[in-house]
Amino acid sequence: MKLPEIQRKKTRGVSVGGVRIGDGAPVSIQSMTTTPTSDVRATLTQIEALADAGCDIVRVAAATPEDTAALGEIVASAPVPIVADVHFRFRRALESIEAGVHKIRLNPGNISEKQAVREVIDAAGDAGIPIRVGVNEGSVMDRTDGDHQARQLKKPLNELMVETIADYLEVFIEANFHDLVLSAKSHDAMTTIAVNRALSERFDYPLHLGLTHAGTAATGLVRSVAALGTLLAEGIGDTVRISFAGDPVAEVSAAKELLASLRLRPREGAEIIACPTCGRTQADVATLAQEVSVALADVKPHVIVAVMGCIVNGPGEAAGADAAVCCGKGKAAIYRQGEYVRTVAEEEIVESLVTEVRSLLEGRD
Ligand code: SF4
Structure with missing residues (x-):
């Protein structure tokens, strides 16, 4: 008996330290460490636990010079590719690339100066690594008519997030850099669904699906699965992170179950x-x-x-x-x-x- 199958949307492919994202590759599972990255031993212990649980790619915060100084050792010893999550200071991105990370995540909401972004693009291009342009709902909250108190947005959040990504991509396209992954995250499942449908419609870059500040294990898990399950069943999404407050190893188990439930990954055990x-x-x-x-x-x-x-x-x-x-x-x-x-x-x-x-x-x- 032939069981129904998901028809996945065709996207460009990128390689993250040998793990393919997009272009028909199996949907990969990501998570993020909760340890200070500068603590090499604790971070590697958590990366190993995540990899043992089935995590394909692990992201670490690259917030301080101490963090990026630790990355060389972490990348060399980690059993899975490492992504550096960079906010505010583009120099952390350059240091992370220098340290050998396999992907960079930039947030358009806090690294927006064109020359700085261009430097990161050039360094990533030279290193042959992709960049994830990851917008969160907080990244677009300043696009108001000045009424920050009321959080009065000019347009629906999902439309603003797509616009933010489209604007941000201009400098990448000018540089002819297409080794990209896109993401747009909200704490709200319906917003996350809407924005990712729009991104999938508009771009052929692979999509990283997830929610931001989704909540506790109970709420965050259900919200994540509601949004990610809907999108994945529509063929949208090339890599996922289920996120909730707590032990990230549990996120990986939940992501495995989600992908297996949708027959996007074979079941084991x-x-x-x-x-x-x-x-x-x-x-x-x-x-x-x-x-x-x-x-x-x-x-x-x-x-x-x-x-x-x-x-x-x-x-x-x-x-x-x-x-x-x-x-x-x-x-x-x-x-x-x-x-x-x-x-x-x-x-x-x-x-x-x-x-x-x-x-x-x-x-x-
Ligand atoms: S005990 Fe379980 S299997 Fe039996 S009728 Fe109730 S729910 Fe169904």
């Missing part, structure tokens, strides 16, 4: 599905699913494992799973690829299901 539970539920499904997930954390090939709360609807609902357990009172039925295998006692559920999965995977070798 045990995909645990579980019924939502209802009045027929005969077991603690949430705890069982969590225990099975932990017990199968080392599995590399993709395998679907279902934990279902009853034997009324469970077997039918889990028929597509590679292995399943359907719980009854004090006991449970184990299934393999839709076929009943055996009944086990409640306390043997996790071990029996895990054994079934491992024997199934051995049979696939």
Whole structure:
């Protein structure tokens, strides 16, 4: 059976330290360190944790001369390409390029002096690295009729963000520099969707999707997925960052799940599905699913494992799973690829299901 697939919008390609963005490359996952970049050890530890979680490209803040002085060592030891995030001081961009970073991010809202931007473009061109022009909603907030208090914008925020990027790109186009990635981020999902649709319509540069100051793990994750999921399903977006306050490793896991859910990246490992539970539920499904997930954390090939709360609807609902357990009172039925295998006692559920999965995977070798 042919499953529906996303038709991705064709964009130019850039290379970030060997990771391709755009031109049909798999949608890559990015995140950003939260450590002071000048603390090489702490930053590298976090970069390694992000890479282990599946992050393809890591961005670090290049805010001070101490930060850029640390970049050489960070770039040399990091297992993934490094992007320097530069605000306000274009010299940090030049120092970062000198240190060997694989991409620069510039914010039109705070590095706007044409000669300064041109120097960064020339240095990036000489180094053969791309630049992300990344506008945030805050970058356009000064485009008012003078009424800063009221935050009275001349136009809708999404239109202002597109205009800001278009204006900023003029100096890049004059310099014939097209090794670009664009991004436009708001904390608001609908604004982020609107601005990225417009950017995708107007430019063929690859797009970095994300929200800015999206909130906590609960709100930021949902907002990010609402915006990024919508855009990705429309074929828009070449690299993503899910962002929320907290441990960035969790952002990477969420981005992986989003991309796998949209079949934009292959799934790996045990995909645990579980019924939502209802009045027929005969077991603690949430705890069982969590225990099975932990017990199968080392599995590399993709395998679907279902934990279902009853034997009324469970077997039918889990028929597509590679292995399943359907719980009854004090006991449970184990299934393999839709076929009943055996009944086990409640306390043997996790071990029996895990054994079934491992024997199934051995049979696939
Ligand atoms: S599988 Fe059974 S217990 Fe789970 S939600 Fe469906 S009917 Fe309820």
